[in-house]
Amino acid sequence: MTEAGWPREALVVAAQSGDQEAIAALVSGSHPHVQRFARSLCASPEDAEDSAQEALIILYRKIGTLRASGALASWMFRIVRNECLRRARRAFRGDELVRPGAVVSAEDDVLRGLEAQRVAAAIAELPGDQRRVLIMRDIQGYPGRAVADALGLSTAAMKSRLHRARTTVRELLLRHDDH
Known part of the structure; x- marks a missing residue:
């Protein structure tokens, strides 16, 4: 069972099987939820936006690795949380957030x-x-x-x-x- 407002399980299953239209719809439908997670978890609006974008990229690339199609919300929450934590750790240490x-x-x-x-x-x-x-x-x-x-x-x-x-x-x- 999916959380209210999240894309339906049938769309997740289609995306997991590689359907490009389903993947695009899944990313689009997850976007507002992922942004909400990021805004509540990250230290700054900029980090929230960057973390949300990174999470959506991971969703696009790795939807096939999601084991339970009904676990999309918790999977995305973990991805956003980890990205916010990574950014917070780097900011706390003063590390660069610049890509190679x-x-x-x-x-x-x-x-x-x-x-x-x-x-x-x-x-x-x-x-x-x-x-x-x-x-x-x-x-x-x-x-x-x-x-x-x-x-x-x-x-x-x-x-x-x-x-x-x-x-x-x-x-x-x-x-x-x-x-």
């Missing part, structure tokens, strides 16, 4: 470094309990249950702190954009 062969201007290099500093500063402003959850879950990539166990929390309490932390970071970044 791309030319980087000095201005782009400086802007990327400043963005990473902004994200790190916003994370540093979080209360300690929220910062620990955010870093363990979103930057280090630990599973939710492992984070909850390590911090002596219930899964619900860990999720609540993580949501508050993400919301606070987003607000801090937006507030600093206004200045």
Whole structure:
């Protein structure tokens, strides 16, 4: 059974078998959901857009590897989450997000470094309990249950702190954009 609004299972099955029209329709129909996932998970609107696009490319290229046709939503959520995490880790470390062969201007290099500093500063402003959850879950990539166990929390309490932390970071970044 698919989640409301996601492409129907018959379309997923057709796409899995290589039907190019079905693949195109699947990517198109998944696009708004993938964007919503990315906006809720990524640190910045730019990362969300890039992560959504990357997830749709993966969907296009690897739909045949999806084992259960009814698991499209959870598969796409994992892809978006992993892409957002990858970008957050790189921003936190100050790594480049440039593809091999791309030319980087000095201005782009400086802007990327400043963005990473902004994200790190916003994370540093979080209360300690929220910062620990955010870093363990979103930057280090630990599973939710492992984070909850390590911090002596219930899964619900860990999720609540993580949501508050993400919301606070987003607000801090937006507030600093206004200045």
